Amino acid sequence: MKGKLTLRSLISLSFLLFFLPFLRTCSDRSIENLHSEEVSKVLVVDSANKVTKDGDTIRIFEALSKQEETKLLQQEKENRIVRIQKAKKDFTFNFYTLLLETLFKDKFDGNSFYEVSFYSSLGYFLVLISTIIMLILSFLNKIKTVQFLSLINLILLSSSTILLYFCEALEDLNQIKIGYYLVFLNFILIILFSRKVLKENQTV
Known part of the structure; x- marks a missing residue:
């Protein structure tokens, strides 16, 4: 009885683990390329700093000093780091939001079957x-089926992630987040506890 309760708890835990950061769909390199703006030097319009007319406005263009230029470059580097960190956060999804963003957000049509990412999301x-x-079967004491489905889940998780690699949505291991590993580990524990419950049932 205790084994069955543990098994049901582990299956229920899966739904909570799905809320943890699961996967980042954009690599570090891709994000950095999106934010590769560099600070351009502010150049003098002419060496004499002549007054130039811009419509009805008179402006004087002056070159930045070396100190000001260094400060501006440093500020832009810091801003770029902030933008990159924000982008990493924006592209990191938990299991549920990953499904919403990849499977249900776009309209489904015949072309979806030709996209590798579709099969990854489907997995x-x-x-x-x-x-x-x-979870339902665990209450119906269909433990062997629970064990089998947990094994199927491990295969689906692995194959779906491999498909993401082939469609270049997954390039670095650091895109796989803690939620993914915990979900994977949890399914392994479900298999082990299912085996334990089956043995207990045989001895009764």
């Missing part, structure tokens, strides 16, 4: 459906 969606079924 993650099947993991969610399978986990829901596992």
